[in-house]
Amino acid sequence: MTFPRKSIGLLRTSLSRRIVLQASAAVTGMVDASLSSARTSPGRITRSARANPGNAQHGITVRLTVNGTAREVEIDTRTTLLDLLREHLHLSGTKKGCDHGQCGACTILIDGRRVLSCLSLAASHDGAEITTIEGLAQGGHLHPMQQAFVDHDGFQCGYCTPGQICSAIGMLAEWKAGWPSLVTMEQTERHPHLDIADLRERMAGNLCRCSAYPNITAAILDVAEHSA
Amino acid sequence: MKPFSYARTSSLDAATREKTTGATLLAGGTNLLDLMKLQVMQPDRLADINRIDGLRDITTDDAGNTHVGALATNSDVAAHPTILRHYPVLAHAILAGASGQIRNMATTGGNLLQRTRCVAFYDTAASCNKRQPGTGCDAMGGGNRMNAIIGGSEHCIAVNPSDMAVALRLLDARVRTRRAGGATREIPMADFHLLPGATPQVETALQGDEMITTLILPPAPPGRHAYRKVRDRASYAFALVSVAAIMQASDGYMRTVRFALGGIAPRPWRIEAAEQVLTGQKVSLPALSHAADIALAGAQGHGDNDFKIPLARRTLIHVLSTLARETEDE
Numbered sequence: 001m002t003f004p005r006k007s008i009g010l011l012r013t014s015l016s017r018r019i020v021l022q023a024s025a026a027v028t029g030m031v032d033a034s035l036s037s038a039r040t041s042p043g044r045i046t047r048s049a050r051a052n053p054g055n056a057q058h059g060i061t062v063r064l065t066v067n068g069t070a071r072e073v074e075i076d077t078r079t080t081l082l083d084l085l086r087e088h089l090h091l092s093g094t095k096k097g098c099d100h101g102q103c104g105a106c107t108i109l110i111d112g113r114r115v116l117s118c119l120s121l122a123a124s125h126d127g128a129e130i131t132t133i134e135g136l137a138q139g140g141h142l143h144p145m146q147q148a149f150v151d152h153d154g155f156q157c158g159y160c161t162p163g164q165i166c167s168a169i170g171m172l173a174e175w176k177a178g179w180p181s182l183v184t185m186e187q188t189e190r191h192p193h194l195d196i197a198d199l200r201e202r203m204a205g206n207l208c209r210c211s212a213y214p215n216i217t218a219a220i221l222d223v224a225e226h227s228a
Numbered sequence: 229m230k231p232f233s234y235a236r237t238s239s240l241d242a243a244t245r246e247k248t249t250g251a252t253l254l255a256g257g258t259n260l261l262d263l264m265k266l267q268v269m270q271p272d273r274l275a276d277i278n279r280i281d282g283l284r285d286i287t288t289d290d291a292g293n294t295h296v297g298a299l300a301t302n303s304d305v306a307a308h309p310t311i312l313r314h315y316p317v318l319a320h321a322i323l324a325g326a327s328g329q330i331r332n333m334a335t336t337g338g339n340l341l342q343r344t345r346c347v348a349f350y351d352t353a354a355s356c357n358k359r360q361p362g363t364g365c366d367a368m369g370g371g372n373r374m375n376a377i378i379g380g381s382e383h384c385i386a387v388n389p390s391d392m393a394v395a396l397r398l399l400d401a402r403v404r405t406r407r408a409g410g411a412t413r414e415i416p417m418a419d420f421h422l423l424p425g426a427t428p429q430v431e432t433a434l435q436g437d438e439m440i441t442t443l444i445l446p447p448a449p450p451g452r453h454a455y456r457k458v459r460d461r462a463s464y465a466f467a468l469v470s471v472a473a474i475m476q477a478s479d480g481y482m483r484t485v486r487f488a489l490g491g492i493a494p495r496p497w498r499i500e501a502a503e504q505v506l507t508g509q510k511v512s513l514p515a516l517s518h519a520a521d522i523a524l525a526g527a528q529g530h531g532d533n534d535f536k537i538p539l540a541r542r543t544l545i546h547v548l549s550t551l552a553r554e555t556e557d558e
Contacts, residue, residue, distance in 0.1 A: 057233040077234040077274075080261070100262050101330060113303075113332045119261045120333070123234045124254060124276050171328055179307040182323040182463070185316070185455075204463035205327020 060123045066091065067135025075122055082106045082117035085132060093133035093162050097207075104206035107163040107170070108132050114170025116205075133162035136169070145169050145223050154219035156210035164206050168220045171202045172227070194224040230270045237275050240441065244408040246275035248437040253277050255299055255338040258330050263343060267352055268359060283441065286310065294445040295404075298337030302326065302392070305336060315445055317453035317472050321395035321490075324457040327464050337440035340393060340403065340420065341432065344386035344494075345466055347371050357383045358428040373532040374466065377540070378524060379493035384428030385530060388421055388495050389466050395455060397496035398472045398488040402444040408437035414444065421495035428494075449484050451476035452555040456547045457490075458539060467491030469540045475551040482506050482515075482552060489523065492540050499523045511552040516545045 063072045066089060073088050082099070085091045085108070097105030099118045106118040109131040136143035142150070145165050155161040175181075175194055183198040184190065191198070199220055200213075208216060235251065237243040247253060252271035254260060255278060263269040277283070283299035286308050294310055305311055306322040326334060348354040348366040355364035367375050367385055375385040402414040415433050422430060434440070451474045459465040470490035476483045485506040488498035502522035509515045520541045527537050 058231045060234055077232055078229045100265065101258060104327065104329060107329055114329050115333050116258070116329045119258050119330075121234075121254065121257055121261060121274075121276075123236075124257065124278055126236075167329060170332075174303070174328065177307075179303065180312060180319060180323060182320070185320045185323055201463055202328055205329045 062122050062126050064122075064125065064127070065129045067131060073122075077121075077123055079122045080118055081108065081110075081120040081122050081125060081130070084122040085117060085130075091132055091134050095159055095162055097160065097163070102207075103160070103163075104167055105160050105163040107167040107206065109166055109170055112170070112173065114167050114174075131166070133166060136165070143169070144227065145172075145219070148219040148222045149216070152215045152219040152222065154212060154215040155208075156212050160206060160208045160210075164203075164208065164216055167203060167206045168216075168223070171199075172220070172224055175202065175224070194221065196221070199224075229264050230267060230272075232264075232271055233273045235273065235275050236279055237277055238279050238281075240280060240406050240439070241408075241410070243275055243277045243280060244406060244437050244439055246273070247439060248408045249273075251275040253439060256301070256334040257338075258326075258334045259338065259342040266350060268343075268350060277439075292447040296336050296443040296445065298440045298442060299335045302331035302334045302336070302339065303328075306331065315395075315399060315448055315453075317398060317448075317455050317474060318392070318395040318445070320453065320455035321391040321457075321470075321472055324455060324467075324470070325391035336392070336443055339390055340396075340440060340443075341434075342390060343431075345389045346375060346386040349386060358386055358424070358431075361427070361429050368530060370531060372530045374468070374491075375530060375533050376494055377492050377529055377533055377536045378497060378527045379423050379495065381424045381426065381428070383426055384424035384494070386424070386428065386494060387491060388493065389491075390496070391455070391457065391467060391470060391490060393417070393421070394470055394472045394488050394490035394496040396443065396445075397498050398474065398486055399445055399448055401446075403440055404442040404444055405434065405438045406441050407435060412441070417496070418498070424494050449474055449476075449486060451484050451486075452551055454547050454551050456543060458543055469536060469543050471540075471543050471547040473547050473551055475548065475555055477511060477552045477555045480510055480556070482509055482511055485548070487523070487544065487548065489540055489544065492527075492536055497523070499525075506548075511549065513545070513549075516548050517541075519548070520544050 058077050059074060060077050061074050082096055085094050094108055094117055095105040097103035101116050101119045106116055107114050108117045110128050136146055145168050149165060181198055181201050183201045196217060199217060237246055251273040254274045254276045283297040285297045286300055288294050288310055296305055302322050306319040311319050346367055348356045349359050354366040357365050365384055376387045397417045401417045403420050404414050406412050420433055453474050455472045457467050457470040459467055467490050469492055473487040475485050485503050488496050490496055499522060502519045506519050524540060529537055
């Protein structure tokens with residue numbers, strides 16, 4: 001069971017909405033100064049102090065490897081990894097949901113571990129290896145977790161999906177490494193397979209407002225069983 | 229977020245020097261960044277301590293104490309074989325808190341220094357003596373469902389939101405610190421978090437130039453461990469009430485008992501006198517009720533949180549009676 005048209009449609013929608021927003025911001029000039037400077041491409045930010053005129057202390061250069069590509073970006077010290085990815089590197093696959101660590105939409109992998117990019121200060125992650133949703137497909141093939149979400153229709157609106165997928169990949173690595181969870185702490189013996197209660201607890205940091213949880217769970221279980 | 233300058237520190241000397249001159253230390257950032265975005269906290273300078281060597285280690289010394297570095301993440305502590313084997317209540321409490329992503333970021337030291345989630349504290353339009361001393365407490369008059377029923381004052385009824393700290397208090401952990409100039413000391417968990425009194429903005433015993441370097445866990449007492457957290461949803465929510473306990477029982481009698489409560493007070497709530505009345509006693513509802521009376525003596529609701537008093541009693545009695553039954557079976 002596949003729904004390729006659905007996913008293509010989502011991609012088109014989000015891209016065109018973004019272009020419209022950027023174009024209208026440029027025309028009306030109604031975006032606040034810090035946002036508009038953040039939207040400028042990294043190559044065009046030549047002075048790090050742009051967001052805070054007259055105070056160069058508030059700018060910093062950060063070097064990162066993002067999806068295998070070395071990047072160097074001059075940013076305001078306030079920039080989170082989420083804003084760096086979306087506004088400076090134009091990798092808008094990582095979503096801004098709540099921006100306060102409550103929804104999981106911004107989940108990325110840093111050095112293989114799942115973290116929240118909205119609560120990660122970019123300056124603090126100089127030298128980090130970052131993987132986002134854009135970096136998961138290899139050689140024209142979707143990552144098994146991406147494919148499983150398509151096969152099981154593990155989304156409705158799709159906004160939480162990049163975070164769900166990155167989180168699920170990190171979560172399975174944790175589970176395979178034998179990390180405990182609140183559910184396993186209350187079990188007397190270790191289950192050989194990832195059971196649904198354990199999966200739900202481990203994925204509790206990723207909310208889905210469409211409540212596509214049954215299909216999200218099915219997709220992750222599929223990958224867990226085929227890679228155990 | 230207000231503009232701030234950023235410094236990457238690579239030594240304890242540099243970090244404590246930065247703290248002396250007013251910098252706020254950045255570790256996992258999971259609470260600090262959130263509060264800075266809301267402008268509840270507005271530091272002029274962040275000193276990033278993540279590159280300081282040796283602060284992520286978890287080791288055991290010859291005396292059987294386990295040392296947990298201040299930068300060890302929640303995930304690393306909860307999954308560590310020594311913690312799982314000897315301090316399961318600590319792993320259990322950590323795993324009851326936050327989410328997988330946040331536990332991968334949040335640190336041990338940062339957990340102890342996290343701020344309350346009181347609604348009035350978070351709302352910069354509300355009055356809050358902790359955020360802005362002398363302005364009053366809007367939680368007192370309403371919207372206090374998550375607030376304290378014990379240990380608060382007329383100035384503040386904020387709750388310490390940590391699960392980890394409840395287990396650390398139960399285990400009599402000690403917080404090792406370092407001050408500018410290199411002096412170190414160990415602060416018992418019992419003394420680390422302060423009650424609000426008239427100065428709710430002062431939350432810990434740390435001095436201005438002092439930072440947490442290590443957490444020291446003495447050997448745990450014999451017995452079975454439990455952590456029970458009651459909350460509004462099954463996962464990823466702060467505690468309404470939580471109970472951490474260790475008990476050894478045999479022949480129907482409680483031999484060793486320790487317990488502490490979370491979610492109800494400005495600090496992990498442990499009353500040793502309530503444990504003492506249970507030691508050597510037969511397991512019975514009257515005995516457990518008596519201990520709950522002592523632990524919760526003086527508890528007072530503020531309207532929305534009145535339910536926490538019976539909830540704390542019942543959760544405590546449930547955890548202790550369940551532990552007594554389970555430890556008999558072993």
